[in-house]
Amino acid sequence: MAAQEAAGGGTGSGTGPMAERCAFFVQRKRRFCKMVPAPGRRFCGEHGQHEKENDRKRIPCPLDPKHTVYEDQLQKHLKKCNSREKPKPVYFVQDINAGVKDVAEIPADQVTLSSLPKEELENLIVKLKKASHGLEFDLKEQVLSHQALQEALNDPKNGDSAFKHLKQQASILGNMEKLHLLGPGRCFVEFGAGRGKLSHWVDIALQDVENIQFLLVERATTRFKVDGKHKRRDSIFERLQVDIQHLCLNKVPILEKKKLPVVGIGKHLCGAATDLALRCLVESYATCCNEENEEPAPKRTKNEAEGASYSSNDDDNERNKDDFKPVAGIVIALCCHHKCDWTHYVGREFFRSVGLGPVEFHYFQRMSSWATCGMRGTITKASTDEESEDDTTNTEEHDQAYSKTETASDALQGLLTVEERKEIGSLCKFLIDHGRIRYLQHRGYKAALQYYTDSSVSLENVLLTAVPETTT
Template identity: 80%
Template sequence: PAFPAASLGRGAPVPGRCAYFVERKKRFCKMIPAPGRRFCGEHGQQEEENDRKRIPCPLDPKHTVYEDQLQKHLQKCNSRAKPKPVYFVQDINAGLKDVAEIPEKEVPICSLSKEKLDNLIITLKKASTGLELHLKEQVLSHQALQEALNDPKNGESAFKHLKQQASILGNMEKLHLLGPGRCFVEFGAGRGKLSHWVDVALQNAENVQFLLVERATTRFKVDGKHKRRDSVFERLQVDIQHLCLNKVPILEKKKLPLVGIGKHLCGAATDLALRCLVESYTTCCDGESQEPAPKRSRTDKTEVASNNSADNESNKDDCKPVAGIVIALCCHHKCDWTHYVGREFFKSVGLGPVEFNYFQRMSSWATCGMRETTTKASTSDESEDQSNDMEEHEQTCSKTESGSDTLQGILTVEERKEIGHLCKLLIDHGRIEYLQQHGYKAALQYYTEPAVSLENVLLTAVPMEK
């Protein structure tokens, strides 16, 4: 209640502000009431002389509305359904819908018997036979970030983010992806920092376009500050699962080759982004609608060649292809079998959705083993970025396998860490094979040191040469 607030030692509200004490926040409401009122519209029901009834909004019960103004409110409520953008195509990148369902009652890994756990580990190691277990270290930098990297005002977290961004740009430059006449699509863009640095690196380049894909509204965006006439920043507020790049007006108009980028694109979002780039864009960019394109592709090429590089080359002739993909991977424990692009690879080594479900959760062990070194979260502005590495790792430890410590009698921390890395590698290799089957030369590499980020693997891909 608002009235006893002062008597309970809560002090007094700020003059000219609402007199309602918000128990959850332990302070008075900061909204400005109407002239002559003690309470704001949200807390007006607390005022004795106000006999109008407020009810929870049916669109979002977190806020209330006067009952006699409900219909008017529904027309302008921020929670109302908004019209879908032209590039929204329901589930276009979601993957197959007829896959086998994972059993609803999943047994927690910490509840597995030692025999069952041992069998899972044996299966994991067998499936990983022949894979490159030691990735190439390719920690690079770029001159566009040198001034920022040398800025003494940077805190530790900001410095780590800059080092990662510099290495991503360095890897892009090595693949000859930084150049004019390109459209850079940043998935999970958040504040847009990665696109910002790409733009700085291309300050003298002409005809550069940026599309920043983010499903949530974002604070502290940096893309709005760009004034250079030769580059255009556009935000696409849509889930990657429903994004058809072919229908984005600027791409329909300019037909620019794409470069897909992302810094710490969590779990399933990486698979959705790969499918968005490799399938829903390149297979339909020469057609009027979604359906005819695959048919046209099959008639142009034989059934045998439909999934190889020759088919990809035919698409190159029909439309501007994806020139490259550079994505810093993250949070494999958030992957999903339905969206996963490497299902065929898993099946080829005798694995299915059940094994994927276990390996996906066990992947969190790769970072949980170092939780003592990652307990300090960022306090700088970078904590508002699209990914806070430390927070992600803390979530991994606390949410995915909270009982993993009970495995200490079976597996040591180092053994869990090794198994976690193996799970990540297996999942990522499925992505590599998927890209290879679609005509791309794909690779995994360490792009930064573990001390900078525990999620330090970069996925890169460029079209195969003829």
């Protein structure tokens, strides 16, 4: 136990370090480090400063203090450290999708929701109900499936966790098929792609279709990727490691070259990421593509014009140009309204039209978590499922955020019942989503919200869909 006391200062876990493993006790994880030390050493390189006979000093890395480095090798380490600033990709444009920062920002000393005086909370609820009056609150159920996932759905080897995710993915693909978005000559952009499972199933669904591309947008370096395991050679998968806030699709080489119609997809796109993705699609990509399509065609000689006037290929090109829609469709499973941000929110115009602003939005997005009041056990189970399927840190954040919000709402039990809070929370989520629908409608899209799976499968069971309005 001396190793514990010297290395980690912890009380110990009752057992010593594993054989041939580092003797450092990691207090945060309440276990010994599992790294393998060099022959003859008790500690790994990361914890080597605890070797009594080692006179080399280790210091925190200045780029990321979560790890250490030998002081005499600092300069060498800085050149290869994974935390070093890397050259920005060509499609990185600072804050291109961030939105305009509002002059009426929320005060830094904003009172927490649980500390609001009773009168102010009641006033917020009155404003919420007034703004929601007249809106179609009952969403249509669109729980669909797709043949591409039937074999996996019927595989007994899949447990409850995998089954829940497969049902969601199947319904997303079913809704895409109903909107005629599963077709050739398109680029599918998966926002918040994680391991890339949703794109994987889209690719399976389009196994007999040619000329399709996939762009998987994920700011984190995600492990266990599935997009590199596809056997088809005619479908191209490319990962874009960038925050959606800074992604300019027009500068992605494949889109810059081909100007393909894009289908934006996402499964549980968290909070503000949904707004960033919508702006990336309908403001950044669609606007630039339309501007380029409106450029006058180059002049042709008289002979060229006469020779081309009866060309079927020329007619097809003109027809394709007229029919070209930069964004063919959007299908996003919404998530985590409590993590939305007024600066990035695309529905600010709608909020202002009903007499609301950044302060009300701040409280509404916090109150949105009330929709899951009394479901702590279900949330924990859902988080575990999500974690085992996608191996991302998002689920831990979901769980923590919900727990904190529930703790805050517990202080309001004398004012509102659990059922009242659930109703208000659902109304807040709907109002935020309705602002997104209005945003898309004002930009020429037929947009809708629907339940795409049962709440027993996922508490976040609302799907946002949008396709360009057809003109007659």
